[in-house]
Amino acid sequence: MAGTGKKILMLVGDFVEDYEAMVPYQMLLMLGHDVATVCPGKRPGDTVATAIHDFEGHQTYSEKPGHRFAINADFASVDPADFDALIIPGGRAPEYLRLDQAVLNIVRHFAGASKPLAAICHGPQILVAAGILNGRECSCYPAVAPEITAAGGQYMTPGDGLDTAHVEGNLVTAPAWPAHPAWIREFQKLLEST
Known part of the structure; x- marks a missing residue:
């Protein structure tokens, strides 16, 4: 895979979902x-x-302390034009990251340039806040579905489980970490096609 890898930007914040940051990060590195x-x-x-x-x-997910996830680039100086794709994990981080105008501008860059954009679980909350889901299909954790539809998007139900991914154009979304195999497989297909 040497020389074929893409430059991917991953947006995280405190209390990002552990598996949704750690596992995709490692999977994408493994893919080069x-x-x-x-x-x-x-x-x-x-x-x-x-x-x-x-x-x-339970009626909703439980929450336990996770790990420390390393930051390896400087948010203040990052230029989204230098990247081929964007990935947004879920957890509680999207709840506050969506309040940051610079975060929303980064998302708008990837959407406007039709670059591959992946979001999982609560990650689509940032897509909603960036105003890019009107008329688009999007999967997410079911509790985020009302936000998707209020933003003019079409919520794509995960069906019988949380292990499916949905692709529409440059956007690949999924409901939660059990979907990692499908989500990263579809994201990789988008990366290979660009």
């Missing part, structure tokens, strides 16, 4: 991509706290 992890207010060498969301039979 260069992944820059950024967070507003953080610099290379800093970390964000992660949270592990699990499905244990």
Whole structure:
């Protein structure tokens, strides 16, 4: 895969879902991509706290402390034009990241340039705030579905489980970390086609 990898930007923040940051990051590195992890207010060498969301039979997911996830690029100086694709994990981080205008501008850049854009779980909250889902199909954690439809998007139900991904144009979305195989497989197809 040497020389064929893409430059991918990953937006994270404190209490990003642990599996949704760690696992895709490692999968994308394994596939030969260069992944820059950024967070507003953080610099290379800093970390964000992660949270592990699990499905244990309650009415919603449970939350447990996760790991520290390393930031390897400087958010303040990142230029989205230098990247081929964007990936947005879920968890609680999107809830506050969507309040940052620079984050929204980064998302708008990828959407406007039709570059591959992947979001999972609560990550589509950032897509909603960036105003890019009107008339678009999007999967997400089911609790985020009302936001998708309120933004003019079409919520794509995961069906019987949380292990499917949905692709529409340059956008690949999924409901939660059980969808990693499908989500990253579809994201990789988009990366290969650009």
